[in-house]
Amino acid sequence: MARIGVDVGGTNTDLVLECHKGVFYHKLPTTLEDQSIGVIEGILTLCEQAGIRVEEVETLLHGTTTATNITIEHNGAECGMLTTEGFRDILHIGRHKRPYNFSLHFDVPWQSRPLVRRRNRIPIVERISPPTGEIETPLDEVAVRQACALFRKRGIKAVVIGFLFSFLNDAHEVRAREIVLEEIPDAFVSISSEISNTMREYERFSTAAMNSYVGPPTSFYLRRLQRGLEAANIKARLRIMQSNGGVASVEDCCERPVNILMSGPAGGVMGGLWEGSAADVSNIITVDIGGTSADIAAIVNGEVKVKNPRDTEVGGYPVMAPMIDLVTIGAGGGSIARVDEFGAFHVGPKSAGSMPGPACYARGGLEPTVTDAHIVLGRLDPDKALDGRLALRRDLAEKAILEKIAQPLGISVQEAALGIIRVIDNNMALAIRSTTVARGLDPREFAVMPFGGAGPLHGVALAEAVGAPEVIVPVAPGITAAVGLLRTGVQYEYVEPVLVMLPAQSADVVGRLEGAAKRLKINLLRDLSSLGEENATYEITLFGECRYAGQGFELRVPLESDSISLDNTGNLLKDFHAIHHRDYGYSYPDAPVEVVSLRATGKIPPGEEKTRELQIPDEKGIDRAFLYSKQTVFDNGQILDTPRYDRTRLYRGEQVRGPALLIQQDATTLVPPGYAAEMLSHGGTRLKRYAV
Incomplete structure (x- = not known):
């Protein structure tokens, strides 16, 4: 069985293929005029790379920013x-x-x-x-x-x-x-x-x-993608990533595209969840830094947090659809640096995208970007991007930074490039604090997990900015959102209004709750069974959305079973008081509680994925992965001769002490002085300060 995950971003389209021959990755520029062109081209290339026929691909899981972009661009x-x-x-x-x-x-x-x-x-x-x-x-x-x-x-x-x-x-x-x-x-x-x-x-x-x-343009894109896949003889079942961290059928997403407004970022969080489990880390701050934006989420005790529906909005518009709790800011490799008419220095949110892209892409872009700054600082090697398939121009990056930043501010090109990196890092650190400290979470108890094409270049700086003790870099950081799609099961969600008071004073209250629960289960089982998944296991979870009588908003409280009885309404009350105390610091155990609605999620869990392990080290040690050394500028202004290593040739348990760069096809990991990168058994990398 072969499966492909495809994540379409504003700059690049990322793909991962899992089959009997192994795991294969591919990245190509997003075809902005029609995203489906790049998706199909990437699938064909990936199958050729793996040596399999496209007919062997059984499932295609797709994360898309189509609906998101429509909202942002107001079209x-x-x-x-x-x-x-x-x-x-x-x-x-x-x-x-x-x-x-x-x-x-x-x-x-x-x-x-x-x-x-x-x-x-x-x-x-x-x-x-x-x-x-x-x-x-x-x-x-x-x-x-x-x-x-x-x-x-x-x-x-x-x-x-x-x-x-x-x-x-x-x-x-x-x-x-x-x-x-x-x-x-x-x-x-x-x-x-x-x-x-x-x-x-x-x-x-x-x-x-x-x-x-968003419905007509989104459904038009999804239908066009379906037709394009059929024309290319790709007969895989197409599933679309939803904002809640589960996938659904094309038909459902065409009818309810509001459920895929955060489709793209959700895949990254699910990929981070799987990577954290493989690294045996349960508290994670995921930072998905692509070409256009950075998506930041907190995974607490191994669980992805879903926003309360009252807090969900996209582009400033309230949208009461289930969504993973994450923050998105305009910070990515393509974020443009500029000096405004008042002499103030800004980085982002405007992005150069994939066309024309950063100045170093040599596609006509004249504005300096974060990627150009990394090139100038020696943190990205121009001939190593995408295994050399993307030739970058250092001279164009230097020219853009000189003319647009350094000369207007009266500083050197190196100082300007460092300034670009510091500003973008501070912007992301503020967003991390809004996701953690502002919500009662201590980032010192979390590992930062940077991914996306630009993520591992910023991981250590972000961890230091928020006090996180370590950084976990995924196996394929530039493709993590696509990997997350393959680690995601089907998920649907429904809600039924009930408006009843607890403690229940009559059998009628319990009857209304039980009737709503039955209707929810009928709807979920209908949707799940319509997918035609063989030997599927269905998991249904009920939640009561409760509040104290007179309160303006409610909290989501999980029920212990998928049926309602007088006994478990008592447990619902007890759990609501506990959750209210956890979230607000107080509760009123003797006060009446109103159940506003029942909500239910139905899931088909993903199949168990056997974690692949790296080879045991041999006598060559890390020398087998050494490529060459070049000068690199670090955050404190130090210019150091820095070795480059092929990250794919580092084995289990091996350590690389900074300064170093770990290079692979889809991303480069920056290991500053004072830090060591340890290869974990599943292929991820842990970065921590080492004792001198």
């Missing part, structure tokens, strides 16, 4: 919306949140760049009454058809339907969708009760609107 579909009369401006009003409390000049994305323009939000007479969900005012079907006529006139084919209290009774939304599809048969329609079946109308409407906004 989604023009949407129309049907909503309850009197609530047309919910998407504009929002929650009256101020992004910057003390600023009079700030951007509010949901107002300045609304997902649905006001002229396309059409009020419809209808009303569902809380708390029972009874129909108070029937749906005005004539008004729905009139709205569709207006959408047709304006060329709108992406429609959002969000009615008040539809989470209690979805009859009006379902009927409105039927009418829209009768009137506009090729419309992409999202109804809020399916996309986010929970209370809070603004967040629910925003999530449904985002689904329709």
